[in-house]
Amino acid sequence: MATAMIPPASARKTRPRGGMTRRRGRDWVVIGLVALGALAIVAPFYLVLVNSFKSPVDYATSGPLALPQALDFTGIGKFWERVNFPEKVWNSVFISGIVAVLAVLISMLNAFAIGIGRVKGRTSIVLLFLLANLLPQEALLYPLYYMFKSVGLYDSVWAVIIIFVVIQAAFGTYLLSSVYGTFPKEVLEAASLDGASRWQILWRVVFPISRPTLSVLLIFFFIWTWNEFLIPLTFLASNANQTVPVAISVLQGDRLMDVTTTSASALLGIIPTLIFFLIFQRTLTRGITAGAVK
Template identity: 75%
Template sequence: MSTTIERPRTDAAPAAPRKLKRQKPRKTVTDWVILVVAILIGIGIAFPFLLILINSFKSPADYNSGGPLQLPTSFYTDGIVNFWNRVNFPEKLWNSIFISGMVALLSVVLSVLNAYALGIGRVKARTWIIVLFLLANMLPQEALLYPLYFMFKQVGLYDNPWAVIIIFTVIQSAFGTYLLSSVYGTFPKEVLEAASLDGAGRWRILWRVVVPISRPTLSVLLIFFFIWTWNEFLIPLTFLVSNDNQTVPVAISALQGDRLMDVTTTSASALLGLIPTLVFFLIFQRTLTRGITAGAVK
């Protein structure tokens, strides 16, 4: 009998390499401490908003019996309705949107023009001019009230929304100029030289090259200028004395009397004043995030 010996096959496909699983780094004690501190800070920030939300839909009887921390026993909306009708809230809302929107747009445009001259144009005494813009932004508003009051009285713009728009445009653009001058000071010279070789003038370089590249930073400034102007109180209170021109923060302050204050109606007014800025922030949240992280990753 003949026997056959089978040889092992050498043409078998090689075994596929095993995929190495990436081990997640273990969290250290420091990481857990930072996480706990961040959660506590978040709770502390959210607590006032939660308190306003609870008391906005609480009746005065519930507030007097249970205090500010107890949940309402019934859904009470009279506080919102009373504030809406008492101050003509749609009118105040439009005043705030108009003033804040105009200030945001004009401040960004003025900041771009100033920063283009200081950061890229390299004017003489550039450093001292930027320091003056910074000092102007640090002046307290109380020190500006009387000179501004006298000036706008003379030109006939007192009790006019444009007085507040002009004031805050100058104030906000001082900060915008200081910030954008630092950004434009590090602008790539190769891009500007290439644009000038193609025949572009200064204005065309500004609007076709500099502005599109710095659009994320300008978007962040636009959002911040809008929110900062919306929350301003002292200057609108001083320069907008008639009821038709007042903004939302000034209208909210009208609910506080010398001897009596309706807490539930005041909470409802604070909620109505907070909702527009919250909606504005949520709409432009992605734009804000992109603008802040634009220079972090090349």
């Protein structure tokens, strides 16, 4: 019987300890590109952060890249007082929160009727929602302006809420329709055999299973609405109704605004969304990794 030849120890290929392999040149190129991309993303935040705590004299002498010689909160105080920042934060939180909740609710109801209810013309309806997402906001301003002007909702936060609920719900319906279209029929049939109505199936079966996806949509809708600029600028004319992005942009055209105050306004505009993201980071990660249906 032939015996297998065992190569000598010197001829065997040994792998480095810990299961690590040597990095090839292509790996280093990828790492370098990722590092450059991360640097390009972090650099604006660094400039905003360091210049927010400089005095105008410190900025003029040391430049934008140097660290502040002493912490100066003059720029933050100026922006806080000029725009009444707590009021603007409340407007943004109120608009974004109402839009996120209503858009997710409407998206779920629409998607349940289209994806699970199997209404007639399902493909055409989903295509219509897709086309609604492709319309630019500039094309909506003229008709919406006269519509809300005629019903007395111009310069009201509810005008912006209605617009964004429709826009976000169109995207949410398009996304959830495809998710609910692949929902396990066995689960729905079992619930129906147990005597559950469609309303009970929605809230006791479909909603708990799709909760991770709905949580992700809720977070995205909130952030997207918070960062919107053109529609709030058009429909919120009075200072008391303006949101944070609009307040920042309005003051950037003021002659009294200096670089440190502008940086402070950008910093204060980032902080609320950053806090919101950190609070719901685990929910967002869990929702993305869990998938639409367990």
